[in-house]
Amino acid sequence: MKQPRLSLSLLMLTIAAAGFLFPACKPKNAGSAATGDATKAYVPPGKHDEFYNFVSGGFSGQMSVYGLPSGRLLRVIPVFSVDPEKGYGYSEETKPMLNTSHGFVPWDDLHHTEMSQTNGEIDGKWVFGNANNTPRLARIDLKTFRTAEIIELPNSGGNHSSPFGTENSEYIVAGTRFSVPPDDVNGDVPINTYKQNFKGHISFVSVNKETGAMDIAFQLKTPGVNFDLARAGKAKSHGWFFFSCYNTEQANTLLEVNASQKDKDFILAVNWKKAEEYLKAGKGKKVKVKYAHNKYDEATHTATSEIRTEVTVLDVAELKDICYFIPCPKSPHGCDVDPTGEYIVGSGKLAALIPVFSFDKIQQAIAAKSFDGEYEGIPVIKYESALHGEVQKPGLGPLHTEFDGRGNAYTSFFVSSEVVKWNIKDLKVVDRVPTYYSVGHLCIPGGNTRKPNAKYLIAYNKITKDRYLPTGPELAQSAQLYDISGEKMQMILDFPTIGEPHYAQAAPADIIKNNGQLKIYKIDENKHPYVAKGEGESKVVREGNKVHVYMTSIRSHFAPDNIEGIRLGDEVYFHVTNLEQDWDVPHGFAIKGASNAELLIMPGETSTLKWVPERVGIFPMYCTDFCSALHQEMQGYVRVSPAGSNVPLSFSVGTNQPKADAAAPAAGSEKK
Amino acid sequence: MKRAYLTSVFLAALALLAACGGGEQKPETDGGSAAEPAKSMVADASSYDPKRGEGKFNESNVTVGALDAAMAAKGEAISGTKCFSCHKTTDEKLVGPGWKGITQRKAPYWIMNFITNPDPMIDKDPEVQAQLELCLVRMPNQNLTDDDARQVLEFMRKNDGAK
Ligand SMILES: [Cu+2]
Numbered sequence: 001m002k003q004p005r006l007s008l009s010l011l012m013l014t015i016a017a018a019g020f021l022f023p024a025c026k027p028k029n030a031g032s033a034a035t036g037d038a039t040k041a042y043v044p045p046g047k048h049d050e051f052y053n054f055v056s057g058g059f060s061g062q063m064s065v066y067g068l069p070s071g072r073l074l075r076v077i078p079v080f081s082v083d084p085e086k087g088y089g090y091s092e093e094t095k096p097m098l099n100t101s102h103g104f105v106p107w108d109d110l111h112h113t114e115m116s117q118t119n120g121e122i123d124g125k126w127v128f129g130n131a132n133n134t135p136r137l138a139r140i141d142l143k144t145f146r147t148a149e150i151i152e153l154p155n156s157g158g159n160h161s162s163p164f165g166t167e168n169s170e171y172i173v174a175g176t177r178f179s180v181p182p183d184d185v186n187g188d189v190p191i192n193t194y195k196q197n198f199k200g201h202i203s204f205v206s207v208n209k210e211t212g213a214m215d216i217a218f219q220l221k222t223p224g225v226n227f228d229l230a231r232a233g234k235a236k237s238h239g240w241f242f243f244s245c246y247n248t249e250q251a252n253t254l255l256e257v258n259a260s261q262k263d264k265d266f267i268l269a270v271n272w273k274k275a276e277e278y279l280k281a282g283k284g285k286k287v288k289v290k291y292a293h294n295k296y297d298e299a300t301h302t303a304t305s306e307i308r309t310e311v312t313v314l315d316v317a318e319l320k321d322i323c324y325f326i327p328c329p330k331s332p333h334g335c336d337v338d339p340t341g342e343y344i345v346g347s348g349k350l351a352a353l354i355p356v357f358s359f360d361k362i363q364q365a366i367a368a369k370s371f372d373g374e375y376e377g378i379p380v381i382k383y384e385s386a387l388h389g390e391v392q393k394p395g396l397g398p399l400h401t402e403f404d405g406r407g408n409a410y411t412s413f414f415v416s417s418e419v420v421k422w423n424i425k426d427l428k429v430v431d432r433v434p435t436y437y438s439v440g441h442l443c444i445p446g447g448n449t450r451k452p453n454a455k456y457l458i459a460y461n462k463i464t465k466d467r468y469l470p471t472g473p474e475l476a477q478s479a480q481l482y483d484i485s486g487e488k489m490q491m492i493l494d495f496p497t498i499g500e501p502h503y504a505q506a507a508p509a510d511i512i513k514n515n516g517q518l519k520i521y522k523i524d525e526n527k528h529p530y531v532a533k534g535e536g537e538s539k540v541v542r543e544g545n546k547v548h549v550y551m552t553s554i555r556s557h558f559a560p561d562n563i564e565g566i567r568l569g570d571e572v573y574f575h576v577t578n579l580e581q582d583w584d585v586p587h588g589f590a591i592k593g594a595s596n597a598e599l600l601i602m603p604g605e606t607s608t609l610k611w612v613p614e615r616v617g618i619f620p621m622y623c624t625d626f627c628s629a630l631h632q633e634m635q636g637y638v639r640v641s642p643a644g645s646n647v648p649l650s651f652s653v654g655t656n657q658p659k660a661d662a663a664a665p666a667a668g669s670e671k672k
Numbered sequence: 673m674k675r676a677y678l679t680s681v682f683l684a685a686l687a688l689l690a691a692c693g694g695g696e697q698k699p700e701t702d703g704g705s706a707a708e709p710a711k712s713m714v715a716d717a718s719s720y721d722p723k724r725g726e727g728k729f730n731e732s733n734v735t736v737g738a739l740d741a742a743m744a745a746k747g748e749a750i751s752g753t754k755c756f757s758c759h760k761t762t763d764e765k766l767v768g769p770g771w772k773g774i775t776q777r778k779a780p781y782w783i784m785n786f787i788t789n790p791d792p793m794i795d796k797d798p799e800v801q802a803q804l805e806l807c808l809v810r811m812p813n814q815n816l817t818d819d820d821a822r823q824v825l826e827f828m829r830k831n832d833g834a835k
Contacts, residue, residue, distance in 0.1 A: 322712055520815060534753035555809050556759040556769070579757055581815035629808045654766075 028480065036126060040483055040491035040500050045072040048513075051445050051506045053458065054113045054127045055479075057081075057554035058500025061108045063129050063140065068445075068506055069456055069481055071495030079138045080108030080131045081148050084597035090148075091599055092573065092608035093528075094296075099305035100152050101135055101290040106132045111160060112229075112441075112503040120167035120450030121235050124511035128163035128172050128211050135159035137174055137205055139212055142163040143518050148296050151214050154289035154311055155182050155201040161227035161243055167234045167450065171217065174203040175227030175243050182221070183289045194252040196478075198224035201313070202243065204272060213295075218279050219287075220270065220322065221315045223376035224250055224618065226259070227268075229400075231332055234450050235341035237359040241271040242344050244328065244335035248375065260350060262328040264383070266333055266375070267346050269362060275314055275322045283319055284312035299527040301605050317377030324366060325375050327383040334400035338409065343388060343424050345409060347398035354398050354411060358388035388428045394420050399440060400503075402447030404454035404484060408448075410458065412439040416631065419459055419482070421489060433489045435480055437463040444484070453508055457482045457489065459500040468496055477501050514574070519583040521604030528606035530575035540651040547572045549651070553587040554579045554627035558621070561636030562656040565594075566648030568616060568642055577606040591638065597625045613640045621654025693697055720796040727785030727793075728818075734781040741835045747820075747827030752816040755824070761831050767809050775825075775832045783828065784821045786811070 013538040043049055048066030052074075057063055065074045082089030082098065089098050089106055098104055108131035116126040118290030126148075129138045135156040141148040153159055155176045161175025179198040181187040189197045200222035226247040233240035244266045251258030278284065287310065294305040315322040328335075330348035337344050344357040354542050364370075365385035372380045397415030404410070408430060411420050417438050421431040441460050445453040464478040478495035483490045523533060532538045532550040538559040541548045547570050552559045558576075566572060576589045589599040591611055599607040613619065623634035641647045650656075714748065724730055751759075758767035774783065786793050786800070790811045794800050816824065 246681070250703065522815070535757040536752045550755060555812065557757070557767070559757060580812055581754060582813040585812065 041069040053506040055504040056110045056113050056502040059109050059504040060499050080152045082106045087599045090597035093302040096303040096305035097294050100292045114163045115505045116169040122507040124515045130159045130162035150294045152291035153203050154291045161230045166232040169207045171204045179224035212235040219313045231337040237341035241270040243268040244332040245651045246331040266325040267328045269324045287313045325380045326386045336401040339405045345401045356393040357386045362386045391427045402442045405452040412442045433454040435459040441503040443504040455486045523604045531606045532577045549574045551576045556630035556634040560651035561653045563651045564639040565647045566640045572611045574609045586625045590624050591621040592619045725782040726787035727789035729781040729784040743826040744830040747823035788821045
């Protein structure tokens with residue numbers, strides 16, 4: 001079972017399981033839909049895909065990159081979880097990326113991806129990801145496909161409503177899923193004082209247009225509820241943001257029952273331009289908090305982590321006309337804005353209809369004060385005054401909606417395992433196809449932007465069951481690709497993914513492959529403090545019990561490759577510089593007994609592995625990445641002597657040969 | 673995934689090692705599938721000029737005269753970073769052949785072509801291919817700029833006694 005959402009009732013899961021067990025309950029056209037034209041997803045060997053697909057890795061904490069339409073996995077980018085394969089979180093350079101106010105955190109849960117935009121279109125610069133457990137936001141640089149920056153979010157618990165962005169990526173938002181007592185008050189309170197003591201916070205994180213550098217511009221302090229998902233307004237509604245929220249009951253236990261009491265929860269409409277005005281007018285309160293801000297420096301190949309201690313908070317109950325609640329049936333999950341910016345689709349996951357709100361009507365309702373009272377100081381707009389209309393009986397368990405830019409919306413239905421295409425204006429269902437099984441998010445390339453590129457739709461499922469060859473109790477995740485260029489949706493591919501494909505975005509390949517991608521790190525521009533620019537600079541330096549090895553690697557040897565004079569109690573730092581300057585020639589580095597991982601070093605890069613030998617002896621080291629025909633020769637030895645030993649520190653490559661006459665050198669003989 | 677040629681070089685290496693009975697068996701497969709069509713090593717050799725090599729340099733745009741010592745010094749520094757892990761300045765082979773005498777054996781523009789554009793030349797140049805059979809490592813593209821290459825050439829000339 002894939003990570004059941006807390007908020008989904010057991011009943012729903014039972015229905016889903018029943019649907020699986022009794023094929024008769026499945027949507028009628030299950031068979032025919034699977035016989036779409038598979039050649040449409042075929043990409044011949046050596047040919048490139050049309051789209052890059054950035055898929056959140058869910059509880060793996062990573063982000064995966066697939067090619068579409070082939071569904072081929074191109075890369076797994078380590079973001080919030082350590083990755084021994086790449087040395088991420090193990091090398092000295094990358095450890096600071098995973099630092100938080102709680103210390104080093106080696107795992108998280110990356111739920112959503114968001115590609116940076118300019119004028120409401122994907123610009124191919126960055127992709128953002130959210131950490132759902134220890135609340136953080138990450139920026140991945142699409143020139144390197146590496147995590148460039150991670151910022152922690154104070155006053156938050158469970159950053160689920162994130163990392164959605166505005167149409168010029170002015171802000172990426174982060175709404176707390178779990179309301180908690182704010183960080184600057186005593187949090188040692190009874191849990192059942194939720195109503196008095198727990199608050200929601202939404203962070204607006206600004207993104208520098210040139211460098212991508214992130215900063216928490218301000219936070220909105222809101223009533224204690226659960227924020228779930230969000231979308232920015234666009235075009236006419238640029239300047240607004242919409243957040244779905246549930247648990248307006250403010251329950252603190254058994255939420256699946258207690259947070260599903262009310263007929264309607266809310267969508268929170270935020271006028272962020274107004275918030276900016278208040279901020280400028282000095283209405284924000286500086287609040288004492290603690291959060292980590294981690295940045296990777298491309299010149300030194302090294303990350304640094306800084307602990308910051310202050311954030312500016314705007315209280316939306318005091319500062320009027322930033323926030324309005326819009327009632328939305330039954331625990332809304334998805335909250336999606338169509339390409340024109342006029343329609344906001346709320347998906348009440350326990351509702352049997354989809355409400356569609358109108359931006360114009362919301363504006364009129366606010367002007368006319370067409371309110372139904374207040375909720376903790378925030379005006380509640382009358383449902384009918386904001387409503388464009390409802391899609392009646394579309395399916396069971398609506399979750400998420402994407403758009404094709406041709407007037408249609410596509411909504412996923414978890415409980416009835418299907419995608420439903422419907423017309424936004426007249427709210428009529430146009431087509432439906434089954435998914436296998438229990439679909440969560442959908443992705444249409446650019447499907448959240450002003451200009452969708454709606455050739456394909458991908459459904460990311462929560463349950464895999466019998467789709468692929470069985471692999472014991474634990475299965476790959478499943479995704480299905482549909483051709484949506486015609487009136488009817490056609491499934492053309494079914495492909496397994498790493499866990500857990502929560503949400504994804506996709507963009508035409510050209511936007512990314514022509515963004516000035518980096519192929520190598522130029523060795524002349526390497527500013528790593530322990531770089532060895534050429535074998536002539538390789539050396540071993542002792543500083544007390546710290547030993548720094550300035551090592552180089554090239555096809556097919558390390559320099560030095562013989563090191564003696566290491567003693568028990570030493571901390572050895574292997575700073576390995578890959579001297580190659582050609583694309584796709586990484587070298588690896590591993591040494592016996594290392595308690596961390598390998599290094600994987602790109603051309604021109606320097607990475608550091610810390611090694612603390614715990615016994616005396618000879619320790620082999622070798623290159624782990626098959627780099628050349630003589631890769632298997634790419635190896636060396638480190639000799640470790642007892643503490644206090646007088647074996648002198650020595651290092652060499654190619655010269656440490658036996659003396660011509662010494663047939664059998666005595667054990668422990670020393671080099672002169 | 674490394675380029676197809678790695679696979680072919682690797683297979684060639686295996687064949688050679690097997691023939692010599694030298695060394696232990698290499699158990700690794702580099703993830704490249706044997707079914708992948710190997711890139712032909714002599715692709716389009718017909719139009720290849722072994723005197724000039726392949727690249728942007730030729731008789732008219734590379735001229736050498738009296739040794740420029742400053743330029744040679746720059747070339748030596750670049751070589752320290754990018755070349756000396758594989759080449760010695762004597763005639764001794766390290767990973768690649770020693771550099772002694774290279775400027776007598778090869779035209780200046782051939783050298784500049786090779787060091788800025790090795791991949792296609794390794795596939796086509798009969799002498800380079802012969803060396804590859806001995807070295808088993810392909811001369812890497814070390815991303816030299818045109819200026820870098822000219823400076824390295826000047827250093828090679830100095831190494832060969834040019835005045
Ligand atoms: Cu290697």
